[in-house]
Amino acid sequence: MKAIETDACGRAGRRPCWTRRQWLQTAAGAAAAAAGSARGARAATAPAAPVAIERCQSYRTAELKPRLETLFDQLGGLSGLVSGKTVTVKLNLTGSPAQRFEGKPLGLTHYTHPNVVGVVCGLLDAAGARRIRLVESGYVTAMPLEEYMLEAGWPLRALQTAAKSIEMENTNSLGKGSRYVQMDVPGGGYMFPSFMLNEAYDQTDVFVSLAKLKNHATCGVTLSLKNCFGITPSSIYGSDAGVDEPNESPGSGRGPLHFGDRQPSTIAAPENDPDSPRDSGYRVPRIVADLALARPIDLAVIDGVETMVGGEGPWVGSENLHWGKPNLLIAGFNPVCTDAVATATMGYDPRALRGEFPFRACDNTMLLAEAHGIGAAELSRIDVRGLSIEEAKYPFQPAPAAGIAGVARG
Amino acid sequence: MLWRWIWLATLASGVAAAAAPESWVPLRWEGGPLEVQRRARPDFEAASPIEPDLLLRDYEPEVLALFEKTPFNCLLLTWSLGDKNEADAAQRQSVTRFAEAARAKGLATLGVIYPGADWAEAVEAASKAGLDGVALNGPFRPEQSRQAAAALGEGGVAVTLSGWREALQLADPAIRAGSDGVWPALLSAEDASEAFNAGPTTNPWVVANAWRVDALRADRTGRPVWAGHRPKRYREQPFVAADYVRAIADTAMAGGRWAVSLDGEWQAGLLQRQAEKLAGWKEIAATAAFFEEHADWRKLPPQPAIVVVHDPATPDEFSLGETLNLLAVRHVPHRLTLRAALAAQGVPPGAQALTFDFPPTPAERDALKAFAESGGIVFTGPQWARAGIDLGTAPVVAGGGGVLAYPDAELDEDRFATDLRRRLDEGGRTIRLFNTGTLMSFYTESDAGDRAVLHLTEYSDYPTDNVTVRLPKPIQKAVWVPLSGEPEDLQVYDTEGGGEIVIPEVPGYCAVVVDFETEAH
Numbered sequence: 013m014k015a016i017e018t019d020a021c022g023r024a025g026r027r028p029c030w031t032r033r034q035w036l037q038t039a040a041g042a043a044a045a046a047a048g049s050a051r052g053a054r055a056a057t058a059p060a061a062p063v064a065i066e067r068c069q070s071y072r073t074a075e076l077k078p079r080l081e082t083l084f085d086q087l088g089g090l091s092g093l094v095s096g097k098t099v100t101v102k103l104n105l106t107g108s109p110a111q112r113f114e115g116k117p118l119g120l121t122h123y124t125h126p127n128v129v130g131v132v133c134g135l136l137d138a139a140g141a142r143r144i145r146l147v148e149s150g151y152v153t154a155m156p157l158e159e160y161m162l163e164a165g166w167p168l169r170a171l172q173t174a175a176k177s178i179e180m181e182n183t184n185s186l187g188k189g190s191r192y193v194q195m196d197v198p199g200g201g202y203m204f205p206s207f208m209l210n211e212a213y214d215q216t217d218v219f220v221s222l223a224k225l226k227n228h229a230t231c232g233v234t235l236s237l238k239n240c241f242g243i244t245p246s247s248i249y250g251s252d253a254g255v256d257e258p259n260e261s262p263g264s265g266r267g268p269l270h271f272g273d274r275q276p277s278t279i280a281a282p283e284n285d286p287d288s289p290r291d292s293g294y295r296v297p298r299i300v301a302d303l304a305l306a307r308p309i310d311l312a313v314i315d316g317v318e319t320m321v322g323g324e325g326p327w328v329g330s331e332n333l334h335w336g337k338p339n340l341l342i343a344g345f346n347p348v349c350t351d352a353v354a355t356a357t358m359g360y361d362p363r364a365l366r367g368e369f370p371f372r373a374c375d376n377t378m379l380l381a382e383a384h385g386i387g388a389a390e391l392s393r394i395d396v397r398g399l400s401i402e403e404a405k406y407p408f409q410p411a412p413a414a415g416i417a418g419v420a421r422g
Numbered sequence: 423m424l425w426r427w428i429w430l431a432t433l434a435s436g437v438a439a440a441a442a443p444e445s446w447v448p449l450r451w452e453g454g455p456l457e458v459q460r461r462a463r464p465d466f467e468a469a470s471p472i473e474p475d476l477l478l479r480d481y482e483p484e485v486l487a488l489f490e491k492t493p494f495n496c497l498l499l500t501w502s503l504g505d506k507n508e509a510d511a512a513q514r515q516s517v518t519r520f521a522e523a524a525r526a527k528g529l530a531t532l533g534v535i536y537p538g539a540d541w542a543e544a545v546e547a548a549s550k551a552g553l554d555g556v557a558l559n560g561p562f563r564p565e566q567s568r569q570a571a572a573a574l575g576e577g578g579v580a581v582t583l584s585g586w587r588e589a590l591q592l593a594d595p596a597i598r599a600g601s602d603g604v605w606p607a608l609l610s611a612e613d614a615s616e617a618f619n620a621g622p623t624t625n626p627w628v629v630a631n632a633w634r635v636d637a638l639r640a641d642r643t644g645r646p647v648w649a650g651h652r653p654k655r656y657r658e659q660p661f662v663a664a665d666y667v668r669a670i671a672d673t674a675m676a677g678g679r680w681a682v683s684l685d686g687e688w689q690a691g692l693l694q695r696q697a698e699k700l701a702g703w704k705e706i707a708a709t710a711a712f713f714e715e716h717a718d719w720r721k722l723p724p725q726p727a728i729v730v731v732h733d734p735a736t737p738d739e740f741s742l743g744e745t746l747n748l749l750a751v752r753h754v755p756h757r758l759t760l761r762a763a764l765a766a767q768g769v770p771p772g773a774q775a776l777t778f779d780f781p782p783t784p785a786e787r788d789a790l791k792a793f794a795e796s797g798g799i800v801f802t803g804p805q806w807a808r809a810g811i812d813l814g815t816a817p818v819v820a821g822g823g824g825v826l827a828y829p830d831a832e833l834d835e836d837r838f839a840t841d842l843r844r845r846l847d848e849g850g851r852t853i854r855l856f857n858t859g860t861l862m863s864f865y866t867e868s869d870a871g872d873r874a875v876l877h878l879t880e881y882s883d884y885p886t887d888n889v890t891v892r893l894p895k896p897i898q899k900a901v902w903v904p905l906s907g908e909p910e911d912l913q914v915y916d917t918e919g920g921g922e923i924v925i926p927e928v929p930g931y932c933a934v935v936v937d938f939e940t941e942a943h
Contacts (some may be wrong), residue, residue, distance in 0.1 A: 110626060110859030115608075115882030162856035165888040167924075169915070 060388040061346035062087055063353040065399040068317050068341045071119065076131045076317075076341075083313075083343050084135060086397040093310060093345070095140030097217035103129060103148045104224045104239045106325055109163040113326040114335060118164050121320040121335060124222050126166040128315045128341075130174040132222060137175030144175050147212050149184035149242045152250075152263050157182040183210035185247040185260050192248070192258070192279065195306040200284065202298035202380065206306065208248050208280035213307050221309045221347060225316030225338060225354055227408060228324045230270070230292050231300070232370035233358065235351040236312030237377050241300050243307060244269060248277045269299055293366070293374030301380040304347060308386075312350035316340035316357070321408050338406035340399075348387030349394045351378050356401045358408035362389050369409055440530045440554065443579050443596045444646050446496035447710055448681035449489070452534070452689075453480020454516050455509035457500040460536075469653040470660070472686030476693050481516040483523035488692055492707035493714045496530040497521075498557050498681060501548055504538015518551045530554040532581060537561060545570045545580070555579030559601065559650070564591045571595075583650035583681075586637050590734045590760065595645070598638045599681075603631040603651030606672040608860055608881045628881045630862045633746040635676035636724060637758040640732060642767060644721065647678035653685045661685050663702030664930060667709045667905070668879060671931035674713040675864040675877030677720040682710065709931075712905055719875045719933070722866035726757040727852040728842060729769060729776040733761040736780050741835060745777070748839035753855050754846065755865045769793055771869075774851060775842065777828065779803025781811060791815060794823045799845075801828040801838075850919070856890040861928055871895070874936040880928045889925040896939040897921030903933040 064086035068079040084090050104124045112118065119125035133144050150160040157180040161168050172178055181187045193214040196206040213219070223239035231238050246253065246262035249269050253259050256278045268274045270292040275282040289295065317340065320326075322333040340357060344350035352362035355378065360370045362378055378389040388394060391401070458474040460466060479485070481499070489497070499517050502510065521531040533548035535541050537560040548556050555578040558570060562582050570580035582592065583601035592598065609627045631649055638647040653661060653669070666682065673680035684692070691699030713719075730746060742758075749756040757770070761780065768789070769776060778800055782790060794800050794815045802811070802825055815824045828838055846852045853865050853876070860882040867874040874893070880886055900912040900923045912934065915922040925934060 108859075109857065112626065112859055112882070112884075115860055115884030115886075117884075117887060159856065162890045165857035165886065167888055168890070169924075 058348065058382045058385050058388045059346060060390075060393040060395075061344055061349050062395040062397055063342065063344035063346075063350050064397040065353065065357065065401070065404045066341045067339055067399060067404075069339050071125050071127045071317055073127050073131055076127055077134070079341055080128075080131050080135055083341050083398065084139075087343060087345060090136060090139035090311075093139075094136050094218050096142050097140075098143045098145065098215060099136050099141045099218045099220060100145045100147055100212055100216040101129070101132065101136075101220040101222050102240055102243060103146060103222050104234075104242070105148045105150065105160065105164060106234075106242065107327060108151050109160065109165070111326050113320050113333065116335065119166075120318045122224060122226060122325045123164060124224055124315050125317065126161075126164075126171060128313075128317070129222060130167075130171050132220075132313060133171070133174040133178060136220075137177075141175070141218075143177045143179070145179040145181060145212055145216075146171070147181045147183045147210070147243070149210075149245060150182045152184075152246065152265060154182060154185040154187070154247070154261055156180070156187075181210065181212045183212055183243060184245050184262055185258065186210065186245075187212070192245070194280075197302045197306045199305070199384070201302035201305065203283050203288065203295060204281060204299065204302050205284060206281045207244060207303060208276070209243055209307065210245055213243055216307075218310045219307060220311040220313060222313045223315070225314050225319050225340060225342070225358065226324050227320075227322055227358075227370060229328045230296050231374050231377055232372070233351070233355050233360070233377075234324050235314055235354045236309060236347040237300050237304055237351050237381055238296075240303050240307065240309065241266075241269075241296065243303060244299075248280050253277045270296060297375045297377040297380050300377050301384050301386070304381050304386050305384050309347040310345065312342075312344050312347040314340075314342040314350065314354050316342060316354070316406070336406065336408070338404075340404055340406065342404075346387035348378050348381045348389050352389040352391060353394060353396055353401060356391055357404040357406060359405055360409055362391065440525060440528055441495050443530075443555075445714075446530055446597070446646070447493045447679060447714060448496045448498055448532075448648055449494035450498045450534070450650075450652075450681055450683040451480060451485075452498075452500045453477045454500050454513045456503055456507060456513040459507070459509060460500070460503055469655045469685035470687040472690045476690050479693060480689075481520035483520060485693065486520075486523055486527055486529070488703070489529065490527070492703075493711040494682065494707065495528065496532065496554075497524055498532050498534050499553075501533025501553070501556065502535045502538070502541065502544030504536040504541045504544070504560075506540050506543075514547060514551060517553075521551065521553055525552075532557045532579070534559050541566070542569065542573065545573045549574050549578055553578075555581065557599075557650075558582045558584075560584070561588075564588065567592055567595070581648065583648075586634050587734065589638055590640055590732070597646045597648055598641075599648040599650055600634055600638050601650035603634050603649045603673070604629045605651060605654035605656070606630050606668055606879075606881060607654075607656050609656065626860055626882070628751060628860060628862055630750065630879070630881065631672050632676040632862055632864050632879075633743075633750040633756075633758075635673050635678035636864075637732075637746060639677060640758040640760045640763065642723070642759065642763045648681050649673040649678050650681045650683075652683045655685075660687055663705045664883070666702075666706045667930050668881065670706070670709045670713065671877075671879045671905075672862070674710075675862075675879055675931070675933075676724075677866075679710075679713075682706065709905055716903075716933070719866065719877075722868055722873070722875055723770070724757045725755055725772055725853070725865050725867035725874065726770055727755045727772070727774050727846050729764070729773045730756060730758045731761055731764055731776055731778050731780075732758050733780055736761075744835045745838065748835045749842070750862060752839040752843045753853075753858055753863050754839055754843050755852055769798070771871075772852075772867075773798065774846065774849070775799040775801060777801040777803070779805060781805055781809050787813065790825075794825055797823040799823055800825045802826070803828065850892075851894050853894070854892040856892075857886060857888055859886070860884075861886055861889065872938055872940055874938070876934045876936065877931070878925070878928045878933070879931045885927050885929040887927045889928060890922060891925065891934065892917060892920060892922045893936065893938075894920045897923065897936055898939045899937040901935045902926065903935060904929060905931050909935075 064083045066083040113121040189211040192208040193211045221236035221239045223236045228234035247258035250262045251264035251267040272290045316338045321336040342354045355362040382389045533553045534557045535544045567582040579596045581597045583599045585602040586600040791813045864877040897914045903909045912923045
C-alpha cells in the first residue's frame with residue numbers, strides 16, 4: 013500500500029509515511045467536510061503552496077511558451093521537480109471527440125488545448141525530464157491515445173516531437189501495459205480503499221494534471237483534481253466492465269462511479285460502504301479526493317485561455333453554456349491550492365458548501381481533498397504569484413446550471 | 423481561383439448551342455401564375471415565402487441575366503400542376519417566351535410537371551412549345567416515365583424526380599434523378615426533427631445525401647445523376663450562401679448534381695438585385711462551376727469496402743436506406759450495386775464485404791462462396807435463414823472471411839456499421855479518417871488504382887481542421903483542393919504499408935487528390 017508525504021512546498025511525494033495521528037485527522041476532517049460543518053477545520057494543517065497566474069491571450073505557441081515559462085518560473089522552476097524523472101501528464105480530453113461545442117475545435121472549449129500540451133512537454137523536456145508520458149482515458153474506447161488525439165484533430169506529429177521522449181497511453185484499459193496496479197488510498201478513503209489503474213500511473217515519478225478551467229455539472233468546477241477522475245479505467249469502473257475481469261473493449265462510461273449502480277470488476281476493491289448515497293454529487297467529489305491520495309498530483313496546470321462556461325462539455329445541454337475566453341494560465345505544485353485559486357478566478361468562493369455556487373448540488377471537492385490533508389483550500393494561506401485573483405477574475409458565476417432548476421446566468 | 427474565372431468567362435462568351443443532357447447543370451427556377459397557385463395550397467411547405475408579384479415576374483426574359491457567367495445551363499420551369507388549370511394558358515405563354523430567350527443564350531429548359539390526370543397532355547404541350555424536355559416531379563410510375571420519354575421522342579428528355587428506389591426501376595433514363603433527399607445539415611441526435619446550428623449540442627448528427635446519390639448510380643453505367651430535394655428550414659436563421667454551397671457539395675461529392683433550388687427569400691433577393699444576394703449567388707455559382715471544372719472526378723468509381731447488393735424487383739427485408747446512411751456516417755466506404763450489375767461485373771476490386779438478401783442463384787452461390795473463401799465477409803439477410811441457405815464456409819474469424827447473418831438481435835444498423843468499421847480498422851485495408859465528427863466523406867479511386875479523390879464536406883458552420891487520412895497504399899503525392907484558393911501539396915507521411923496525410927482544413931468542402939506510388943516508381 014502506498015501512502016503520501018508532502019514536502020515543505022506541499023508537494024506530494026510517492027513514498028510517504030503516514031502516522032496514525034495523520035490518519036485520524038484525515039478521517040475526522042473528511043467526516044466534518046462531508047457533513048458541511050466545522051468548515052476550515054483542516055485548513056490550518058493542510059499544506060499550502062504557491063500558485064501562479066499568468067495572462068495569455070492566445071494559443072499561439074509563440075505566446076504560450078514565454079507565458080508558461082514565466083508561470084513555472086514564478087513557482088521556482090520545474091528542474092527540481094522533474095530533472096531525470098519519468099513525468100506522466102494527465103490531459104483532459106473529456107467526452108467523445110465527435111462532440112463539439114458550436115462546432116469549434118475541442119481545445120477551444122472543453123479539451124486541454126494541444127498547443128498547451130506541446131509547450132508544457134517542451135518545458136518539461138528542457139527542465140530535464142527523462143521521459144514524458146501523456147495519458148488520458150479516452151471516452152468509451154480502448155483505441156490508442158495517438159488515434160484518439162487524431163480523432164480530436166490534434167497535431168499528433170508535432171506533439172510527438174515536442175520533447176525528446178514522449179509516449180502516449182490510453183489508460184481506459186490496459187493499453188500498452190501488461191497489468192493493472194492497485195494504488196491504495198491512505199486512510200481507506202471516503203469511497204474506495206484503493207483503485208486499480210493502468211500501470212502508467214505507477215510508473216511515474218512526477219504526476220502532472222494538465223486540466224481545463226471549466227464548470228462541471230456534477231462537481232461545480234473541474235480543475236486539476238477533478239481532471240484525475242479520468243485516470244480510472246472504464247474497463248474496470250465502466251458500466252460494461254466485466255463482473256470479475258476487466259473488459260478490454262470498454263464501450264460505456266463510469267456509471268458505477270457516478271451513480272453506484274454496480275460495483276467495479278472484482279479485481280478492484282469495492283466501495284467502502286455499498287449503502288452510501290447513490291447521488292453523484294456526493295460520490296464523485298469524494299472519489300476525486302480519494303484518487304488524489306492514491307495517485308498524488310505533483311504539478312497542477314490549468315489551461316484557461318479559452319474554454320466553455322456552464323459545464324464540462326457540450327453534452328451538458330444547458331442553455332447557459334457558452335464559449336469563454338478568460339485568457340488565463342494557472343499552475344501550482346499543490347492541486348488543492350491551485351484549484352482553490354482557479355475557482356476564485358472563476359468568481360466563486362473555493363470554500364463554498366453544498367447548496368452554494370458553484371456547488372449547488374454537490375459537495376466541494378477541494379474541501380474534501382483538504383480534509384484528506386492534500387492541500388489548503390483557504391486563499392489566505394496561499395501565496396498567489398503573477399496576476400492577483402482580482403486581476404484574473406473572469407465571470408463564470410453563477411453557472412453551472414445544468415440539472416439545477418431556477419438558475420440563470422447573471 | 424483563376425482557372426474558374428477563365429472557365430466562367432468561357433461560359434459567358436456567347437456560345438448559344440445548348441449543352442447535351444449529360445452536361446446539364448440544373449437549376450429550378452419556379453414562377454408564373456401556376457407557381458403562385460401551387461404555393462397557396464395548404465399542403466405546400468415553403469422554406470421561406472416569396473411575394474406572388476415576384477413569382478409572376480420570374481419568367482421575364484431579362485431575368486436570364488442572373489444566369490450569365492454561371493454554370494447553370496438547364497432551367498427547370500414550372501409547366502403544369504398535373505390537372506387542367508385556368509392559368510395553364512398564361513403559364514405556358516410566359517414559359518415558352520422565356521424558354522426561347524433562354525435557348526438563345528445556350529440554356530436548356532425542362533417543364534416541371536406535377537402528378538395529375540392531365541400530366542400526359544402537359545408533356546405533349548411542352549414538346550410542342552419547344553422545351554428541351556420535362557421533369558416529372560412526384561410519384562410517377564416507371565411506365566409513366568417511359569410514356570413521357572416516348573411522347574417527347576428523340577429530341578426531348580424526360581427526367582423523373584422520384585424516390586431513389588423508384589428511380590432505379592427505370593431501365594435507361596437519360597438522367598437518373600431522385601427527389602427524396604434531405605436538406606443537408608447537422609442535427610441533434612435526440613430529435614432529428616429539431617435541428618441545431620452553432621449551439622450547445624449532444625451527439626452531432628449529420629444528415630446528408632451522398633449515399634442516396636451513390637445509390638442512384640447503382641447500375642454502374644456512369645449515367646448522370648441529379649438530386650431534386652429542396653431547402654428545408656431547420657432553424658430560425660435565414661439561409662446563407664454557405665447553406666447552398668454545402669448542398670451543392672453534398673451531392674457533387676458522390677458524383678451527382680443537385681438541382682439548385684433557392685428558397686423564397688433568396689429568389690426574391692435575386693429578382694430585386696439585392697447586393698448581398700447577388701454576391702452570394704456568385705459564390706453558389708462558383709461552387710457549381712468548381713464541380714463542373716472537375717467533372718473528371720465523377721468518372722472515378724467509389725472504392726467500396728462493402729458492397730450492398732440491391733434488387734429493385736425483390737423487397738429488401740432489412741432497412742437498406744438506414745444501413746447505407748449509417749455506413750456513410752461511420753465513413754465506411756460502400757456502394758449500392760444492383761444485383762444485375764454484380765452478376766455482370768462481379769465484386770468490385772478491393773471490396774472486403776458485401777450484403778446479399780436474396781436466395782442466390784447457383785451462379786451467385788458460387789460467386790459468394792468464392793468471395794467468402796478468399797477472405798470476404800458475406801452479410802446475409804433474413805431470407806437466407808428462413809430458407810436454410812448455407813454456403814458451407816467456415817465461421818468468420820478475425821481477419822478472415824465467411825458468412826454472417828444480418829440483421830440479428832445483436833446487430834442493428836448502427837452496430838452493423840460500427841462493427842464493420844472496427845473490422846476494417848483492425849485490418850488496416852481501407853481508408854481511415856480521423857476527426858470527422860461533422861464531416862461526410864466520399865472516397866473514389868481509379869480502376870487502375872493509381873489515383874484517388876477523397877471528397878470531404880463540412881456540415882457545421884465551423885471548419886474542421888487537422889483531418890488525418892490513412893490510406894493502405896504508399897502515397898506519391900497528395901494535393902488539397904479547396905473550393906476557393908489555390909490547391910496545395912500536402913506533406914505525405916509513410917506508414918506501415920501505406921501513407922498518411924493531414925488535411926489542414928475543411929472549409930465547407932475540399933477534395934484531396936492522391937497519386938499512389940506504382941511499381942514503376
